[in-house]
Amino acid sequence: MIKISSSNSSILLTAFLALTAHAAQAQIFLKNIHRHVTLTSTVADNGDLNPYAVIVAPVSAGRIQKGDVLVDNFNKVSNLQGTGTTIIDYNPATKKTTVVAELPQHLAQCPGGVGLSTAMTMLKSGWIIVGSTPSGDGTTRTKGAGGLLVLDANGHLIAVWANAKINDPWGNMATIDNGTTAILFVSMAGFDVPGPDVRDPKTGNPVIVRRATVLRLDLSIPAGKPPVVTSETVIADGFGQRADRDAFLIGPTGLALGPNNTLYVSDALANQIVMIPDAATRASSVGTGQTVAKGGLLHRPLALTMAPNGHLLSINATNGQVVEVDPATGQQLGAQWIDNDQAQSPPGNGDLFGIAITPDDKGFYYVEDDVNTLMKAMP
Amino acid sequence: MAVLATPPVITAPVENQPQSNQSTPNETPAPTDFLTEVSRSSTLLGDMAGLRPFLSRFGLSLSIQETSEMLGNVTGGVRQGFEYEGLTQAVLQLDTERAFGLRGGTFNISGLQIHGRDLSAENLDTLQTASGIEADRSTRLWELWYQQKFLNEDRLDVKIGQQSLDQEFMVSQNALLFVNTMFGWPMLPSADLPGGGPAYPLSALGVRLRWRPTDSFTALAGLFNGSPVSDTNGDPQMINASGLSFPLHGGVLAIGELQYAYPALGSMVYSDQSGVLSGVYKLGFWYDTEDFADQETDDNGLSLSNPDSTGIPRNHRGDYAIYAVVDQMVWSDPNDEDADRTVNFFARAMGAPEEDRNLIDISVNAGFTFHEPIPHRSDDTMGLGFGYAKVSDSASDSAKDTAFFTGSYFPIRGSEEFVELTYQYQLTPWCQLQPDFQYVFDPGAGILNPNSGHLVKNEAVLGLRMNVQF
Numbered sequence: 001m002i003k004i005s006s007s008n009s010s011i012l013l014t015a016f017l018a019l020t021a022h023a024a025q026a027q028i029f030l031k032n033i034h035r036h037v038t039l040t041s042t043v044a045d046n047g048d049l050n051p052y053a054v055i056v057a058p059v060s061a062g063r064i065q066k067g068d069v070l071v072d073n074f075n076k077v078s079n080l081q082g083t084g085t086t087i088i089d090y091n092p093a094t095k096k097t098t099v100v101a102e103l104p105q106h107l108a109q110c111p112g113g114v115g116l117s118t119a120m121t122m123l124k125s126g127w128i129i130v131g132s133t134p135s136g137d138g139t140t141r142t143k144g145a146g147g148l149l150v151l152d153a154n155g156h157l158i159a160v161w162a163n164a165k166i167n168d169p170w171g172n173m174a175t176i177d178n179g180t181t182a183i184l185f186v187s188m189a190g191f192d193v194p195g196p197d198v199r200d201p202k203t204g205n206p207v208i209v210r211r212a213t214v215l216r217l218d219l220s221i222p223a224g225k226p227p228v229v230t231s232e233t234v235i236a237d238g239f240g241q242r243a244d245r246d247a248f249l250i251g252p253t254g255l256a257l258g259p260n261n262t263l264y265v266s267d268a269l270a271n272q273i274v275m276i277p278d279a280a281t282r283a284s285s286v287g288t289g290q291t292v293a294k295g296g297l298l299h300r301p302l303a304l305t306m307a308p309n310g311h312l313l314s315i316n317a318t319n320g321q322v323v324e325v326d327p328a329t330g331q332q333l334g335a336q337w338i339d340n341d342q343a344q345s346p347p348g349n350g351d352l353f354g355i356a357i358t359p360d361d362k363g364f365y366y367v368e369d370d371v372n373t374l375m376k377a378m379p
Numbered sequence: 380m381a382v383l384a385t386p387p388v389i390t391a392p393v394e395n396q397p398q399s400n401q402s403t404p405n406e407t408p409a410p411t412d413f414l415t416e417v418s419r420s421s422t423l424l425g426d427m428a429g430l431r432p433f434l435s436r437f438g439l440s441l442s443i444q445e446t447s448e449m450l451g452n453v454t455g456g457v458r459q460g461f462e463y464e465g466l467t468q469a470v471l472q473l474d475t476e477r478a479f480g481l482r483g484g485t486f487n488i489s490g491l492q493i494h495g496r497d498l499s500a501e502n503l504d505t506l507q508t509a510s511g512i513e514a515d516r517s518t519r520l521w522e523l524w525y526q527q528k529f530l531n532e533d534r535l536d537v538k539i540g541q542q543s544l545d546q547e548f549m550v551s552q553n554a555l556l557f558v559n560t561m562f563g564w565p566m567l568p569s570a571d572l573p574g575g576g577p578a579y580p581l582s583a584l585g586v587r588l589r590w591r592p593t594d595s596f597t598a599l600a601g602l603f604n605g606s607p608v609s610d611t612n613g614d615p616q617m618i619n620a621s622g623l624s625f626p627l628h629g630g631v632l633a634i635g636e637l638q639y640a641y642p643a644l645g646s647m648v649y650s651d652q653s654g655v656l657s658g659v660y661k662l663g664f665w666y667d668t669e670d671f672a673d674q675e676t677d678d679n680g681l682s683l684s685n686p687d688s689t690g691i692p693r694n695h696r697g698d699y700a701i702y703a704v705v706d707q708m709v710w711s712d713p714n715d716e717d718a719d720r721t722v723n724f725f726a727r728a729m730g731a732p733e734e735d736r737n738l739i740d741i742s743v744n745a746g747f748t749f750h751e752p753i754p755h756r757s758d759d760t761m762g763l764g765f766g767y768a769k770v771s772d773s774a775s776d777s778a779k780d781t782a783f784f785t786g787s788y789f790p791i792r793g794s795e796e797f798v799e800l801t802y803q804y805q806l807t808p809w810c811q812l813q814p815d816f817q818y819v820f821d822p823g824a825g826i827l828n829p830n831s832g833h834l835v836k837n838e839a840v841l842g843l844r845m846n847v848q849f
Contacts, residue, residue, distance in 0.1 A: 036645060078420040080425075199755075203716075204755050318719070334649050336646070337644055340643065345721040
């Protein structure tokens with residue numbers, strides 16, 4: 001029998017921890033990312049700019065091919081936020097970029113008009129659902145409640161969903177798509193948010209209104225017909241939201257689904273990522289959820305996505321980094337500079353927004369709104 | 380000597396990609412409410428009543444910027460008073476992918492309309508002129524070039540055509556905040572290169588390569604006509620009054636620059652590392668094969684001040700200089716709410732070893748900028764800068780010779796220094812107001828005031844600049 005002394009056990013423990021740490025390092029998705037390629041300008045024909053949402057088409061439908069990258073624009077040519085009306089389509093095979101949708105600025109069914117936000121998804125049935133967070137003057141002073149716009153795969157507007165639970169759909173959507181039914185998760189960040197000049201006397205910043213929600217929409221998708229909302233459930237609420245002169249709105253932005261129907265939410269103002277258990281089935285709000293990771297490498301987290309290794313990738317708002325977080329442990333494994341533009345300080349501050357994993361699971365797409373480009377990060 | 384300036388950076392037009400198959404909107408957009416939009420639009424004229432979206436559909440984008448300023452000296456100088464100076468810049472760019480289906484190509488044409496009067500020429504007699512927009516009144520072509528990207532990740536691009544080197548070479552990003560000319564195109568090439576070198580409001584034909592071998596390093600190299608004007612005698616801005624002269628004879632100006640920037644694209648950061656303070660470091664040189672006149676002696680080796688001199692300076696073939704530029708963030712607010720509150724240091728030094736053919740052999744700029752100095756004024760920047768220009772020993776000796784041969788008092792030029800304190804206030808996204816204060820020590824590096832017979836006294840310069848994006 002081998003006896004292990006206390007000194008030997010401490011050595012073994014140290015070795016075990018080192019191996020564990022090494023294994024965690026080896027599993028960092030971002031460490032395999034080395035190239036950052038500009039794919040296309042995201043400026044639309046009409047001059048719309050400021051790219052926000054990035055999604056990958058799950059199917060071929062209408063003018064869209066499976067694997068195409070769809071990007072929407074939040075600003076029109078004069079750079080007013082909350083006024084962009086276009087979705088562009090980049091085809092990786094042909095490297096061609098087309099405008100797949102150019103919506104009207106004003107829609108009677110959509111309170112405040114159209115300003116396309118980071119909330120966008122495309123269903124397997126070919127329908128595109130995109131959020132509108134509209135403004136008249138580029139600030140929340142004149143914002144409307146907006147809505148969710150349903151488009152067909154040729155970019156035609158089919159329906160607008162707007163009601164009291166929908167107020168400035170803001171962050172990137174998480175989606176469970178079963179074909180004939182689907183579940184959408186959308187953050188709403190506009191409830192009672194005043195203009196950016198309404199300040200909190202204590203901080204000097206625009207006032208924080210803790211009314212942002214995460215809304216679950218259960219959809220039915222009849223064959224050949226547009227999706228229909230069968231139920232709406234607020235599954236989280238009480239997140240901070242506020243106006244910002246540069247960023248328009250700050251509020252819960254990133255949504256990503258993990259195992260067991262756990263939804264992860266980036267709570268930008270609290271500088272943390274929280275989790276909502278049983279997101280697909282719960283009948284009531286969990287409040288602001290349970291903290292998974294806070295501070296550290298996170299700097300006002302925006303869009304979230306789930307990497308192929310099960311880690312969260314979280315875009316930073318106030319620098320040009322994407323952060324990798326192990327949701328099981330909350331450990332922040334590392335961050336990578338994916339925008340180092342020193343025209344901003346810190347570099348890349350305010351440049352990043354949407355993110356989507358590439359179909360081959362080896363990299364990700366993202367946008368840089370300082371230069372209005374779609375980027376691809378890959379090994 | 381031609382002193383060239385560098386104007387405020389105009390926001391480059393956005394690049395466009397070819398797009399087609401737009402869906403047809405079902406509703407006509409409501410008319411633009413100018414008064415509602417103007418406070419937050421990036422440009423005063425917004426979409427220019429539909430012109431910008433129209434141009435965008437053809438891959439064209441247009442930027443127009445007016446810079447207007449009142450600057451005046453309240454002490455010193457050859458006289459005192461205020462002058463108005465103005466500059467209108469217009470840039471039109473074409474994306475070739477839409478026009479020709481050629482990815483990565485950009486055509487660029489820009490023009491200048493310069494109006495008002497130069498304070499430095501009228502009142503100050505300084506080497507380091509007070510404003511980066513100072514130039515002769517004119518309407519002129521500035522740049523006309525084509526740029527093409529190559530290689531994976533666009534790691535190489537080539538620009539060919541009429542170019543103004545102050546847009547890419549020896550640039551300190553932080554220094555561009557300031558009003559004084561020498562924070563843009565430096566003093567040394569302004570004084571020593573033929574015609575002041577190809578910089579605002581001039582330019583020269585040539586080709587420039589930019590190569591990014593790694594994510595940290597970028598190399599710039601260019602070959603240009605040795606002079607921006609065909610005749611290096613006289614006022615180069617008058618000789619090439621419209622910018623439509625494209626001389627391609629005489630010498631060659633070769634210029635190279637190696638840049639190191641961190642953090643590098645793709646670099647990893649871990650939780651146990653402290654925050655990164657970003658920086659850019661540049662090393663460069665230029666060599667011009669043109670003829671350069673000796674500062675002191677004539678073609679027979681006599682002092683140019685000697686009564687027996689031919690008056691024809693000794694000729695030298697070629698001139699060169701080396702330079703270094705540093706932009707380094709030194710503080711960043713740790714609070715995410717104020718992450719863009721930063722303090723940056725910058726410095727730029729240039730030296731020309733061949734003193735016999737150069738009026739200025741050393742020039743230096745340095746300073747600090749403070750972004751968002753007042754909390755919640757996130758687009759404001761304050762700066763404190765310093766400039767130094769040293770007259771070469773040969774040029775100083777020439778003055779000594781003049782004193783010797785004339786037997787009269789003649790000042791020996793040494794160096795000129797100035798400090799500048801400025802605050803750029805973002806009034807709206809399309810309008811900046813910039814109060815400015817400069818104080819110049821030893822104007823002209825020690826020259827006579829023709830009005831008094833004494834040295835020009837130190838100058839306090841006050842002013843206000845306004846930039847408007849149309």
